[in-house]
Amino acid sequence: MQTAERVGDGTWVEIRQEVLQPGERAPQVPDDTQRVPLELRARGRLVGGGAPGESVEIETRAGRRLSGTLVDASPAYHHGFGAPVPELSAAADQARTILSDRRAGRTG
Amino acid sequence: MTGGSDYASVVARRDEIVRASVGIDYARYETGTVGFDYERLLAEAGCDLDEVRRIQRGTAVGDTPLVELHNLTELVRAVSIEGRGARLFVKDEAANPSGSFKDRRAALSIHEALRRGRAGVAAATSGNYGAAVASQAAKAGLRCIVVQEAFDSRGVAQPEIEEKTRACEAYGAEVLRLSVGPELFYVFLRVLEETNFFNASLYTPFSIVGIETLGVELVEQVRAAAGRDPDVVVVTHAGGGNVTGTARGLRRAGATATQVVAASVDLAGLHMASDNDFNRKSFTTGHTGFALPFTTWPDRVDVPRNAARPLRYIDRFVTVSQGEVFYATELLAELEGLERGPAGNTSLAAAMALARELPSDAVLVVQETEYTGAGKHPLAQLALAREMGIEIRRGDPRENRPGRAIVIPDHPSGVAVRDVDLDHVRRSYLRHTLEALPAACELGEADVTFLCDETRWDEARVRRELEEVLHDGA
Numbered sequence: 001m002q003t004a005e006r007v008g009d010g011t012w013v014e015i016r017q018e019v020l021q022p023g024e025r026a027p028q029v030p031d032d033t034q035r036v037p038l039e040l041r042a043r044g045r046l047v048g049g050g051a052p053g054e055s056v057e058i059e060t061r062a063g064r065r066l067s068g069t070l071v072d073a074s075p076a077y078h079h080g081f082g083a084p085v086p087e088l089s090a091a092a093d094q095a096r097t098i099l100s101d102r103r104a105g106r107t108g
Numbered sequence: 109m110t111g112g113s114d115y116a117s118v119v120a121r122r123d124e125i126v127r128a129s130v131g132i133d134y135a136r137y138e139t140g141t142v143g144f145d146y147e148r149l150l151a152e153a154g155c156d157l158d159e160v161r162r163i164q165r166g167t168a169v170g171d172t173p174l175v176e177l178h179n180l181t182e183l184v185r186a187v188s189i190e191g192r193g194a195r196l197f198v199k200d201e202a203a204n205p206s207g208s209f210k211d212r213r214a215a216l217s218i219h220e221a222l223r224r225g226r227a228g229v230a231a232a233t234s235g236n237y238g239a240a241v242a243s244q245a246a247k248a249g250l251r252c253i254v255v256q257e258a259f260d261s262r263g264v265a266q267p268e269i270e271e272k273t274r275a276c277e278a279y280g281a282e283v284l285r286l287s288v289g290p291e292l293f294y295v296f297l298r299v300l301e302e303t304n305f306f307n308a309s310l311y312t313p314f315s316i317v318g319i320e321t322l323g324v325e326l327v328e329q330v331r332a333a334a335g336r337d338p339d340v341v342v343v344t345h346a347g348g349g350n351v352t353g354t355a356r357g358l359r360r361a362g363a364t365a366t367q368v369v370a371a372s373v374d375l376a377g378l379h380m381a382s383d384n385d386f387n388r389k390s391f392t393t394g395h396t397g398f399a400l401p402f403t404t405w406p407d408r409v410d411v412p413r414n415a416a417r418p419l420r421y422i423d424r425f426v427t428v429s430q431g432e433v434f435y436a437t438e439l440l441a442e443l444e445g446l447e448r449g450p451a452g453n454t455s456l457a458a459a460m461a462l463a464r465e466l467p468s469d470a471v472l473v474v475q476e477t478e479y480t481g482a483g484k485h486p487l488a489q490l491a492l493a494r495e496m497g498i499e500i501r502r503g504d505p506r507e508n509r510p511g512r513a514i515v516i517p518d519h520p521s522g523v524a525v526r527d528v529d530l531d532h533v534r535r536s537y538l539r540h541t542l543e544a545l546p547a548a549c550e551l552g553e554a555d556v557t558f559l560c561d562e563t564r565w566d567e568a569r570v571r572r573e574l575e576e577v578l579h580d581g582a
Binding site for chain 1: 258486500502
């Protein structure tokens, strides 16, 4: 859970906006998308400090001022690789065997 | 320019915003109601090949290695009939500064933004192109904003796009990440209007002529390595720029007999604007969810006239399954020592199947690789797929079901392509053309000539097909 501690001026933060509400979505989007808002997240340096959940302003790397709800301070990148997939390594082992058998057959 | 910032008001100003953002008066090139002078648009708005090469070399773009895939070739021959199994080559586009061929497109867009004295560039893209624009903008000292479709309504990011967010931010760009939906374009228009930044669209002439060098280099390198022109070039196909630019480059280099094959990952059954389906695709590009609409209706993009017109250049259009692309990606790493992709390896999976049809002295070129890394990797995609309840197993690739089962081929002989009927695609193109025709407008001679160029059908065939589409629609 987010602590409601104040975040200082100049801290790299993430903000959130709801750009379009469920009733305002484009007519061509399917029902599941119609039912949820269009949400925007942006990162920048906090202007003047604030606490999570408060409406704040940031300055982005492109030099723009954007406002929104403060959701995170020092947002991390969470993407990675995940667990090994045995189906893939087994497929590669099989391919190596096919190759070595073919080469052995040719030379032997 | 003033007006409301609500959805309807901004979208109503679309044409003027876009015109100002790319600085091209597309009306100058119109020859009829639907027709326009495509070659003149590219010639006047783009630059000649030597100039493109000079611009790209200025930022270390292009001149990427052509690598012969000896082990994959041997593997293909092991599952082919005697005398078949073409020599496989790949153009290692991951060697570009930001790790993909998209640097070629971005280099020209940034050059144009500088020429026009803009303070920055903006691009609407969730893919490698965002990183490419951010990288080229960084080198040029321009500010950069990238707008991405990045996460679903639960806040779960597609890992490959999260990696692209990181890459864009690493190059100093502002990244606006959005939840699922085509209204991304509305946000993008507001950015363009507010900043007056150059619209580094994927679909301007600059972006397309930037890829021609890839085709030219490829022919020069194949001639040097194999003493002949490439027999087949396989291109991963999504928005159409890759096919268009590469094929134009092949022609420029004189390789007029080379067959151009477009390859896409089959995502049939998944809706591209669906919040539920967003994280069930396992692919962010190179798939039929882009390739079919962009081929049958190229002008659906963020500029009035798309400079990517793939139907003019595709000789054969095939699809492969998700599992086949992950399989090809694994084999490229483990047999050739090249950890690349996965999305760019769509053409590699197709190539493994197509090579089996060709004689062993034929040359088949996969025309791109892309960098790999955290999130942008088969492991990350398959981990997310498992989380989403998608079954992952070895088996017959024909049992692959997008959103439900990813089937890794149980033998290299199982890798196969499915042909897309190009005549069917052409009819769909004509249907979209007629649907977009303003009321009380008729097609004139210049329009029919244009449609012949677009479909590669003769005039009699175009007229007959138009009649049939009209009749079917009535």
